[in-house]
Amino acid sequence: MAASDVTETGVVQHDPYRSFIYGEGEKDTVWRTGAPPNYEVVNKLFEEGRTNVWAPGTTEEKVQRMLKTWEMEITHKIRPQDIKTADLEAFRHSVNGRPGKSLAEVIQIGGYNQFLETSLPEDIRAYDPSRYTAVESQNVFLNAFPRGFAIEILQVYSGPPKVAFKFRHWSFMDGPFQGHAPTGELVQLIGISIFTVDESTMKIGKVEFFYDPGELIGDLLKGPLLDGSEAPNVSCSTSGCPVISKLHT
Numbered sequence: 001m002a003a004s005d006v007t008e009t010g011v012v013q014h015d016p017y018r019s020f021i022y023g024e025g026e027k028d029t030v031w032r033t034g035a036p037p038n039y040e041v042v043n044k045l046f047e048e049g050r051t052n053v054w055a056p057g058t059t060e061e062k063v064q065r066m067l068k069t070w071e072m073e074i075t076h077k078i079r080p081q082d083i084k085t086a087d088l089e090a091f092r093h094s095v096n097g098r099p100g101k102s103l104a105e106v107i108q109i110g111g112y113n114q115f116l117e118t119s120l121p122e123d124i125r126a127y128d129p130s131r132y133t134a135v136e137s138q139n140v141f142l143n144a145f146p147r148g149f150a151i152e153i154l155q156v157y158s159g160p161p162k163v164a165f166k167f168r169h170w171s172f173m174d175g176p177f178q179g180h181a182p183t184g185e186l187v188q189l190i191g192i193s194i195f196t197v198d199e200s201t202m203k204i205g206k207v208e209f210f211y212d213p214g215e216l217i218g219d220l221l222k223g224p225l226l227d228g229s230e231a232p233n234v235s236c237s238t239s240g241c242p243v244i245s246k247l248h249t
Contacts, residue, residue, distance in 0.1 A: 015039055017046070018069045020084045029082045032135070037076045042148025049170060050152045063165055064153040066195065070204060071151065075111050075138070080104050087198060090205035100206070110134025112141055116213055126217045127178065144182070144220060145171035154190070160202070163195040173220060181223035189215040 013022045013036075020026060021036050031037075054061035070085045080088050080103045092100030095115055106114050113129035122128060132140060141149065149171045157164040170188035191211025195204050 015043070017043065017065060018072050019065065020069055020073060025084070026082075029077060030079050032076050032078050037072060039072075039148070041146075042150055045147045045171065046150040046152065049150060051154065051168070052152065054153070059156050059159060060153050063156050063163055063195075066163075066202070066204075067153065067165075067167065067193075068151065070195075070207075071111065074103075074106055078107060080107065083107075085204055087201075087203040087205040091207075092205075093207045095209045096211070108134065110137045112137040115209065116217075118213075126221060140177070143175045144173055144177040145187075146174050147171055160197050160199045163197060164192065165195075166190065166192055169216075173223070176223075176226060177220040179225050179227065180221055181226050183219075183223045185219065185222070187216065187219040189213075 015021050018039065026036065029036075052060070054064060066085065073083045073085055077083055080086075083103065086103055088103060091103040093103070093106045093114065094100040095117060098117060101109075101114065109129070110133070113132060113134065116127050116129050118125055118129065122130075127140075129137065149169055151167055151169045154166040154168050157166070168188060168190050170186060173183045173185055173187050175182050189211055191209055193210070194206075194208040196206035196208075197204050
């Protein structure tokens with residue numbers, strides 16, 4: 001299904017990189033903010049900063065669309081039944097080998113909180129997911145990244161049913177984060193993911209992400225504290241994932 005629709009004023013709504021935002025199939029979708037998201041700003045960031053332009057119909061372009069669509073759905077749709085990319089019954093989501101969560105659990109806690117879940121003591125957490133709701137966590141990072149947080153596929157290693165790929169997430173720190181001043185610098189992380197899909201429907205049954213959260217959090221803490229105080233002693237790491245050291249090779 002194409003991510004396009006025609007409004008009452010005759011304006012065509014369309015997202016070139018994501019499906020399941022507009023159209024007849026989304027007429028009953030319940031959106032977190034009451035309306036479909038607009039990705040115009042982050043799409044511009046993506047187009048200006050991507051390292052590859054994958055041709056339509058290539059494996060890389062298809063996987064990139066699946067990834068972007070899935071991220072859009074778990075961020076902006078609040079009912080599991082509205083998410084078209086996932087197998088509702090089989091779905092599990094895990095980060096750096098942690099126990100998997102159901103679709104409903106991921107929607108409830110939010111993508112950023114799921115990605116930055118940690119077992120570190122609370123007093124040394126650079127970012128504490130337990131303190132924020134899904135919407136609050138989204139706002140924390142939207143404040144730091146007003147242009148959004150773009151994502152691209154760098155390489156696809158295998159096709160269905162286990163779609164393994166290398167990805168890059170990036171933005172510029174144009175806003176504050178946890179009391180730290182914006183730096184205006186590039187912030188990025190690179191990781192590996194495996195999406196296990198049903199070959200007949202291409203619905204996602206299992207999502208596994210492996211990456212170093214310290215790449216993201218460390219860059220966000222570079223700026224001085226806005227109140228002029230000395231930064232506390234916190235840890236940027238959230239896990240000791242054994243595959244992290246291989247991500248940049």
